[in-house]
């Protein structure tokens with residue numbers, strides 16, 4: 001499992017979705033061996049959008065001052081992900097494509113959670129106090 005406790009934000013709804021995201025990425029790594037990589041990429045792409053939308057709703061309802069900036073990060077990730085997905089669809093499961101997807105998808109997400117989602121979690125817990 002790629003998820004670990006250091007990624008916990010303390011907001012249960014967000015943490016559950018993050019765990020599911022990493023489960024899907026685990027599937028993606030396995031799917032590479034089973035030739036279901038394309039299918040799993042499709043699912044992951046949809047789940048990412050759903051997750052970001054849910055997070056952004058929380059930003060809006062809690063009047064998070066950095067909501068726009070945070071949404072820009074999400075949008076950039078969706079663009080990056082779709083670019084890699086298209087490249088994969090066109091060129092197939094080359095080692096380069098798989099490595100690029102694994103590295104970018106996992107690396108970006110971890111950095112994003114550790115910095116930006118945790119920043120929101122701090123704001124969120126203080127705004128409720």
Ligand SMILES: [Fe+2]
Nearest residue numbers: 055112116117
């Ligand atoms: Fe986020």
